[in-house]
Amino acid sequence: EVRLVESGGGLVQPGGSLRLSCSASGFTFSSTAMAWVRQAPGKGLEWVSSLSHNSASAFYAESVRGRFTISRDNSENTLHLQMNSLRAEDTASYYCAKYRHGVLWFRESLDWWGQGTLVTVSS
């Protein structure tokens, strides 16, 4: 069974940093593209970042580019999101999700999601 478990969320002051992790199991992580999606309280889904299976291609939403870095450790089946220069508007639940396989992976759907980890940016 596919499992995605996020960790690392919490309360951080504006301007601070946080590193999220997503532990994956139940599928071949090293051959699967991954993504982070966030959801502010009471709001809709917002894509944050996506990463190819081999880390060769990474994409970022304009709202986080230059502040957030997505990475992965295929030997540990883990996806990370390093978040720097955090702002109040980054407050959200952050979901890790896996892509469905396809030739053009970035056009595919996100077929499994973790339960999310809450990040609160506040002084």
Next chain:
Amino acid sequence: SYELTQPLSVSVALGQTARITCGGNNIAAKNVHWYQQKPGQAPVLVMYRDANRPSGIPERFSGSISGNTATLTISRAQAGDEADYYCQVWDSSTAYLLFGGGTKLTVL
């Protein structure tokens, strides 16, 4: 920039058919995916590449696309179908993954 437009809410009588639309310029040229999210839960994929149902999703769920509109159709709506529904595409011109604003489905 590319935008996806969904109605804020859709209501359907129990047992009837609900249609949730997702509008975007020439959206038929893209792969559209749909997600269901119930309160306090993570999103679940209910339709991929316009009209393909993942395993475990009831046949009551179907997808279609034409021109500037993609549609998620839920036949014989049940109380358990009440949720927020989001469409999603990849915009190759900006290299962004985009979600629609979401539609709240109410089953009366």
